[in-house]
Amino acid sequence: MSTSPPHSSVTAVSATGERTGHPAIEFVGVRKDYLSHGEAVPAVKSLDLTIAQGEFFSLLGPSGCGKTTTMRMIAGFEDPTAGKVFLDGQDVTNIAANKRDVNMVFQSYALFPHLNVLQNVSFGLERKKVAKAEIKRRVGEILEIVSLTGMEKRQPKEMSGGQQQRVALARALVNHPRALLLDEPLGALDLKLRQQMQIELKRIQREVGITFVYVTHDQGEALTMSDRIAVMNNGLIDQLGTPREIYEKPATRFVAGFIGTSNLIDGEVSRVEDGFAVLDLGTEGRILAPVPGAVVAGQKLEVSVRPEKIDLHRTEPAGFTGSVLAGTVAEVVYHGTSTNYAVTTSTGSDFVVFDQNANDAEDVASRGERVFLTWAPQHSYPIGV
Amino acid sequence: MNRVKRTLAPYLLVLPGGLWLLLFFVVPMVTMLSLSLQQGDVVNGYRFTGHWQNYVDAVTDYRTQMIRSLVYGLVTTVVLVVMSFPIAYWIAFYGGKRKSTYLFLLLLPFFVSFVLRTISWRQILTDDGMLLHPLKEAGLLSPGFHILGTSYAVIGGLVYNFLPFMVLPIYVALERIDSRVIEAAQDLYAVPATVFRKVVFPLALPGVFAGVLMTFVPASSDYVNSAVLGSSSTTMIGQVVQAQALANSNYPMASAISFTLMAVLLAGIFVYARLLGTEDVMKAAAR
Numbered sequence: 001m002s003t004s005p006p007h008s009s010v011t012a013v014s015a016t017g018e019r020t021g022h023p024a025i026e027f028v029g030v031r032k033d034y035l036s037h038g039e040a041v042p043a044v045k046s047l048d049l050t051i052a053q054g055e056f057f058s059l060l061g062p063s064g065c066g067k068t069t070t071m072r073m074i075a076g077f078e079d080p081t082a083g084k085v086f087l088d089g090q091d092v093t094n095i096a097a098n099k100r101d102v103n104m105v106f107q108s109y110a111l112f113p114h115l116n117v118l119q120n121v122s123f124g125l126e127r128k129k130v131a132k133a134e135i136k137r138r139v140g141e142i143l144e145i146v147s148l149t150g151m152e153k154r155q156p157k158e159m160s161g162g163q164q165q166r167v168a169l170a171r172a173l174v175n176h177p178r179a180l181l182l183d184e185p186l187g188a189l190d191l192k193l194r195q196q197m198q199i200e201l202k203r204i205q206r207e208v209g210i211t212f213v214y215v216t217h218d219q220g221e222a223l224t225m226s227d228r229i230a231v232m233n234n235g236l237i238d239q240l241g242t243p244r245e246i247y248e249k250p251a252t253r254f255v256a257g258f259i260g261t262s263n264l265i266d267g268e269v270s271r272v273e274d275g276f277a278v279l280d281l282g283t284e285g286r287i288l289a290p291v292p293g294a295v296v297a298g299q300k301l302e303v304s305v306r307p308e309k310i311d312l313h314r315t316e317p318a319g320f321t322g323s324v325l326a327g328t329v330a331e332v333v334y335h336g337t338s339t340n341y342a343v344t345t346s347t348g349s350d351f352v353v354f355d356q357n358a359n360d361a362e363d364v365a366s367r368g369e370r371v372f373l374t375w376a377p378q379h380s381y382p383i384g385v
Numbered sequence: 386m387n388r389v390k391r392t393l394a395p396y397l398l399v400l401p402g403g404l405w406l407l408l409f410f411v412v413p414m415v416t417m418l419s420l421s422l423q424q425g426d427v428v429n430g431y432r433f434t435g436h437w438q439n440y441v442d443a444v445t446d447y448r449t450q451m452i453r454s455l456v457y458g459l460v461t462t463v464v465l466v467v468m469s470f471p472i473a474y475w476i477a478f479y480g481g482k483r484k485s486t487y488l489f490l491l492l493l494p495f496f497v498s499f500v501l502r503t504i505s506w507r508q509i510l511t512d513d514g515m516l517l518h519p520l521k522e523a524g525l526l527s528p529g530f531h532i533l534g535t536s537y538a539v540i541g542g543l544v545y546n547f548l549p550f551m552v553l554p555i556y557v558a559l560e561r562i563d564s565r566v567i568e569a570a571q572d573l574y575a576v577p578a579t580v581f582r583k584v585v586f587p588l589a590l591p592g593v594f595a596g597v598l599m600t601f602v603p604a605s606s607d608y609v610n611s612a613v614l615g616s617s618s619t620t621m622i623g624q625v626v627q628a629q630a631l632a633n634s635n636y637p638m639a640s641a642i643s644f645t646l647m648a649v650l651l652a653g654i655f656v657y658a659r660l661l662g663t664e665d666v667m668k669a670a671a672r
Contacts, residue, residue: 097571110565114587124573
């Protein structure tokens, strides 16, 4: 085993997370099967992934997509069936959890119920035989970062969910791990507190400069906090990219549907003009979508368009050169900052349109009215081409 | 009307159990307390005279048996903790889907009478029984070696008979430990021995505490194991009470000894609880 002595490995990590130039975490051809009734069921089918030093990286997906298994393989709680896991360039595939320089914030916090805050937070440093004075200094420092100074003697059961969350965070961060793993850490908090903690987590991550790997099924959370997101589905990464890329350019139908709201149109390309595919729907309108050169007329095409990109009109706009689609308003829902319309169209699916209530709060159209939806050509995004 | 019903409901629900306790616990206790202060003999009957001498006699005459019982109870309890923890641990963490089967197996001997089981131990331990005979034949033990009639036999019997009462509470405590707390300890660099010492054991202490209460008290006042497996040199206080009450019909003495034993056990348990209240034990173990 090539780990340096525990003491020095602690101090070797600079506060900014700078290291040897290796990526913080690397998965190479990793697969993980679980045995269920004597049969191997894949939880993670094939994973090649590189997470950079100091990155806020999210694994996003519905339950059962393999994101938690992926995280547990980083922590060392699960052994890959095949492939290798590297931490900071070092192969840790066969290294036990207690020898890995990563720490985890558990979904239910998993604080030691018989220990107070101070003892909980000191636990890791004591195991590493860090000097008493040094432990005291570092625990004091981290408790200040998570705003728990003065609560050292509290028992976990005497604290609120939000405070327990901070203890769990401090208990992991105080060790200056190579990476901090967070397993749906905000899931048990109410909405207000969750939003507050999202901002707080982001601040803490900037302050300590440690790589964060964040597992969540909440797409909003992943979008607001992450540098990069891996969207997982059925044991595979469907798309890997920045929040903006994933939102604006969903690579698969699954990503388009899972991240935010998408309107999807299945159609056949009528012709290609100036790099835009045109899906002609006759009197019902036309859809324009930017496509690479390989797309030709007659080809099937799936197009996604976000609800906030769409304008709603009562009369057909004259001279508009973008996408136009006719439909009937099925539902109008007032949301305060916006009004949401569900519009039945000839494409078969209901379109969702978010109309910002910026200028006046009057509804553009009411239920049963015939309307026209328009959006700029570049706001159509063709999936999978 | 409804309000009256609702106010009365808890009391009405407590009533049957309360009456039961009053009749079969409080009344005999008071009767016994009164008996312990009576004087007389079985022919002319006993009369209440506030005769404190019974207690003095109980303590002076039967001090040896009293201390022996407490020592046996203590040794039994310690052996039980050491033996039960691995059993409970194994069932709780490695029992898988068969946990209830293992617990059932643990309780299976209880379907046979306590006395019968102890007598069967006697069969096994007897001087030329199935255990010692082959060993003596093989020359591994001297022909004069015996277990029956010694403290070892009595404590062995006590441990055997009370084992489930220690295993079950420890099992329940271990079962309640969140597996993620154990993972958290591993994540924070604890080696398996440290995980046990710093997390699993402290969290199982309430179970150990309950197990000690459930075994120390009945083991100390037991009279069957010593009677069946022991000899005159292993006489326990329970046997003395039995003899005084049933053989000598000296009810005042039997009652006085019983109350003395009860007082000693209560005091012991109280001190134990105060010194090692589970909360404090957990904190102490965590250090």
